[in-house]
Structures are given as structure tokens and as C-alpha cells.
Amino acid sequence: MKNYFILFYLLVTSSCTYSQQETHWTKKDIGLYIENGERQGFQYFDSAGNEFGYRYVTATIYNDTIIPVRIEIDLTKQYFQPCSTDSVKMNVFLLPRALTPERIQKDASMSEALKHFLDTANKATNLFGKFLQPLETCVITFGVLTSINHKDPVQFGLISKGHEYEYFYYVHDNEIKQIAAKQNPFALSLGIEFTAVKNLENADCFLVIPCGQISFPKQ
Numbered sequence: 001m002k003n004y005f006i007l008f009y010l011l012v013t014s015s016c017t018y019s020q021q022e023t024h025w026t027k028k029d030i031g032l033y034i035e036n037g038e039r040q041g042f043q044y045f046d047s048a049g050n051e052f053g054y055r056y057v058t059a060t061i062y063n064d065t066i067i068p069v070r071i072e073i074d075l076t077k078q079y080f081q082p083c084s085t086d087s088v089k090m091n092v093f094l095l096p097r098a099l100t101p102e103r104i105q106k107d108a109s110m111s112e113a114l115k116h117f118l119d120t121a122n123k124a125t126n127l128f129g130k131f132l133q134p135l136e137t138c139v140i141t142f143g144v145l146t147s148i149n150h151k152d153p154v155q156f157g158l159i160s161k162g163h164e165y166e167y168f169y170y171v172h173d174n175e176i177k178q179i180a181a182k183q184n185p186f187a188l189s190l191g192i193e194f195t196a197v198k199n200l201e202n203a204d205c206f207l208v209i210p211c212g213q214i215s216f217p218k219q
Helices: 101-106 110-119 173-181
Strands: 003-007 016-020 031-036 040-045 051-064 069-074 089-094 127-132 136-147 152-160 187-195 205-215
Touching: 031 152, 051 152, 069 136, 127 136, 136 152, 152 173, 152 205, 173 187, 173 205
Parallel strands: none
Antiparallel strands: 003 031, 016 136, 031 051, 040 051, 051 136, 069 127, 069 205, 089 136, 152 187, 187 205
């Protein structure tokens, strides 16, 4: 399942790679598009043998405008597992460019580098800022590391205020939209829905993390 929504700059006036003139899945107007991929991941054991759920998703940003657009991401705060009574922290981070899923798949030796990164994910530098030039595409990979004893991030992606997108979250789609709608029009958030492992009917936790903004250069 993919989450598609459109940010029209005319209406609402690390870990990033670029390519020229990428084509969005549907081009109806000139604008800035954000497209979330499917949630992926695997179970991960740290150096002490503790088990975690490692989940990640890629958000592709298409600048199909005639002006540069600045994308800023900040995931430096601490986050707590929702619906938890023991205040368990979880790691939410940007995956370094060298460890993007495509590179890991093509180079088996990169798996050790990924393991080292996950071992120290709580110390990662999670600030990102870049001007996305006209007709450029940026792919950002977000990762979430949670204890196996707590709810699993079953779906997550990059969202923003007032921009319609296809049905995306399994249970809390409306609630997450309502929270995003109260934010600044140019604010970016990471919406995460949690569920108990192998129990989709119990997806009773969600979290919306303010994580960045979009801005346009002064003309």
C-alpha cells in the first residue's frame, strides 16, 4: 500500500538522494508531490541479544515546480512508545544515505554497517536540510526501532496539513488527518500507527511526530 498526496505551492503558498526529471505516478498539475512507500523491516538483535522490531519507509519528494524548495527534517527529540505504561523510549531516525535499502540489497557487506548503525541509532544525527531544485527528486528513508515487547509500527509515512491522500492508515486514518490539519500548512509530520504483532484488529495506538517543514526562497 502506498500513500500519495500533493502539496500545491500555488494553493497553500544524510539520507537523501537526487535524480533529475523523475516522473510522479500521476501528473495533473505543477506542484510538490510526496509519495510514501510501503513499510518494510525485520527483527533485529542488538549486541546484548535484545530483540527489536526495525521498520522503515521511504518518502519520495518530487519538486515538479519552477522554483527551488527547501526541505528540513528534525528528529532529534526523544520519543516514547504510545499506549505504554512504562514510558519506554523508541528510536525514530533518518537512515544515512550510505545505508539506504537499495544499497543494502545490492551489497551484502553493508548489512554489518546497518547493524552498527542500529546499535547506535539513539546517537544518530537526525537533522537534514536541503534545497530541492526544480525537477529534482529526493528520497528520504525513515526508520523506527521498537522493543519487541511493545506495539509494532504497522504503518507510517510523511504527512502534512490539509492535503488529501488515499486511505493509508488501517484504523486511525481520520484521527491522524485531524491532527495534521491543525498544524502549520508547511509543517511536515511523521504519522505512525501501532499494533500488537499479528493482531491488526488491536491497532489502538498512533503517534503524530512534527518532524520538519517546507519553505520557499524569497523572490
